Amino acid sequence: MAPIFKVSYVVAGGGHPGAIVNEDQKPVVGEKVQLGKDEFEVVEVVDLIPARGDFSFLHVTVRPLKN
Amino acid sequence: MELAKVLSQVELFDGLTPSELEQIARICQERSYRSGEVVAQQGATGDELFVIWEGLVEIVHSGSPQDPEPRTMVNLGQGQVFGEMALVDFGPRSATVRVVSDTARLQAIRRDDFLAVCEEHHRVGFVVMRNIAADLSFKLRHQNLMGR
Numbered sequence: 001m002a003p004i005f006k007v008s009y010v011v012a013g014g015g016h017p018g019a020i021v022n023e024d025q026k027p028v029v030g031e032k033v034q035l036g037k038d039e040f041e042v043v044e045v046v047d048l049i050p051a052r053g054d055f056s057f058l059h060v061t062v063r064p065l066k067n
Numbered sequence: 068m069e070l071a072k073v074l075s076q077v078e079l080f081d082g083l084t085p086s087e088l089e090q091i092a093r094i095c096q097e098r099s100y101r102s103g104e105v106v107a108q109q110g111a112t113g114d115e116l117f118v119i120w121e122g123l124v125e126i127v128h129s130g131s132p133q134d135p136e137p138r139t140m141v142n143l144g145q146g147q148v149f150g151e152m153a154l155v156d157f158g159p160r161s162a163t164v165r166v167v168s169d170t171a172r173l174q175a176i177r178r179d180d181f182l183a184v185c186e187e188h189h190r191v192g193f194v195v196m197r198n199i200a201a202d203l204s205f206k207l208r209h210q211n212l213m214g215r
Contacts, residue, residue: 001075001076004076004078004146006078006146006205008205008208008209008212010209010212010213014213017125017126017138017139017140017141017142017213018141018142018209018212018213019123019141019142019143019144020141020142020143020144020147020205020206020209021123021143021144021145021146021147022076022077022078022144022145022146022147035123035142035144036123036125036142036167036168037167048205048208049205049208052081052201053081053082054081055078055081057205059208059212
């Protein structure tokens, strides 16, 4: 099975609860992500806990993009 | 995509064999929601676990019934589960769950149906309960990161 990335998205600066989402691809710095109706840019990607089976567990910090 | 295949991509069911995933798929009920619809209400009795197939929901907690500013704790997207606490402790819903994407497709699993599968297939019960613990741990880690 293809790897699955379980991501904890945390929004820099607070004021947004972030999200937990499964992704098919590992997020990369500079990439844009859509969480609901809001768009963000990835600023940091780190392993949160060791991978288990097909699952990798990531902590991703994002910043809001102004529309 | 076949439901059992979708379930194999959900951490809650990681480690189950294809035939065990079929057992789980048989007790799933698909539900569709629109933006703003409430799936679960804080304080209400709940006997279902939900798996998010498509869409995004927000988990909102109120300090009291009259709380003027309920707090969104986290958003959950594809592959995540909610309602697992009611599955484990039989208590009321600990938060309100509302759809924030345009639409959402969920799979609902009734507690009695799930426990019946576990009674018949003890390994399924062990694996899923272990994964529920891991998922709750991940949610706690997310909350810790939010507080940095």
